[in-house]
Amino acid sequence: MVTAGSLAAADPHLRRVGEHIEELRRAGRGEDADAVGFVRDLAEVVLRELRPNRRRDLLTTGDAAIALGLSNQTVRNWVAAGRLSAVKRGVRTMISRQAVEQEIERSRIEPRQTASAPDLDDARLAWRRELLAAIPRDIAGSLSALHDKVEDGAVLTTSETAEMTRLEQAIADAAARHLRREIRRGRAGSA
Numbered sequence: 001m002v003t004a005g006s007l008a009a010a011d012p013h014l015r016r017v018g019e020h021i022e023e024l025r026r027a028g029r030g031e032d033a034d035a036v037g038f039v040r041d042l043a044e045v046v047l048r049e050l051r052p053n054r055r056r057d058l059l060t061t062g063d064a065a066i067a068l069g070l071s072n073q074t075v076r077n078w079v080a081a082g083r084l085s086a087v088k089r090g091v092r093t094m095i096s097r098q099a100v101e102q103e104i105e106r107s108r109i110e111p112r113q114t115a116s117a118p119d120l121d122d123a124r125l126a127w128r129r130e131l132l133a134a135i136p137r138d139i140a141g142s143l144s145a146l147h148d149k150v151e152d153g154a155v156l157t158t159s160e161t162a163e164m165t166r167l168e169q170a171i172a173d174a175a176a177r178h179l180r181r182e183i184r185r186g187r188a189g190s191a
Contacts, residue, residue, distance in 0.1 A: 010047050014040060058087070058094035067100050071153040078103075134178030135171050143167040 024033035079086040
């Protein structure tokens with residue numbers, strides 16, 4: 001069985017096999033040396049395929065998490081939500097390298113044009129502050145704690161998942177109420 005440890009120890013073993021091949025040749029056993037050399041060559045081909053520096057088309061959730069700068073659990077959540085496409089290989093969930101690259105590209109932040117009028121930036125900032133102030137702090141704090149838990153790799157219980165959904169809905173409702181009030185006053189979207 002090949003493990004990460006046996007992969008790491010492969011080079012010294014292969015050098016030792018090379019020494020045995022030379023011993024066989026010195027002992028006049030050329031056919032045996034050729035046979036062992038053939039097996040060594042096969043092992044080297046397999047090792048090249050298994051070593052992690054090889055570019056693979058399918059990544060484990062852990063590899064995808066590293067590439068995306070996320071936790072393994074977040075990647076699993078994204079797969080479950082359909083944000084990242086994945087395939088099952090036995091019990092393992094594998095994500096295509098292309099899907100990871102597309103997610104990186106999609107989330108890339110483009111440099112913004114600097115605003116020409118500083119008062120426009122102040123107006124946008126004031127508008128955002130008003131929207132945030134409309135969200136009840138206790139709800140936002142509870143939701144933030146659950147999101148932090150997920151980002152840290154924890155799996156939410158069924159009740160925590162239901163609570164997260166309820167809190168997200170409460171925040172959406174509070175924001176919608178605030179926006180309706182602002183629309184009635186004719187202020188929404190002015191910044």
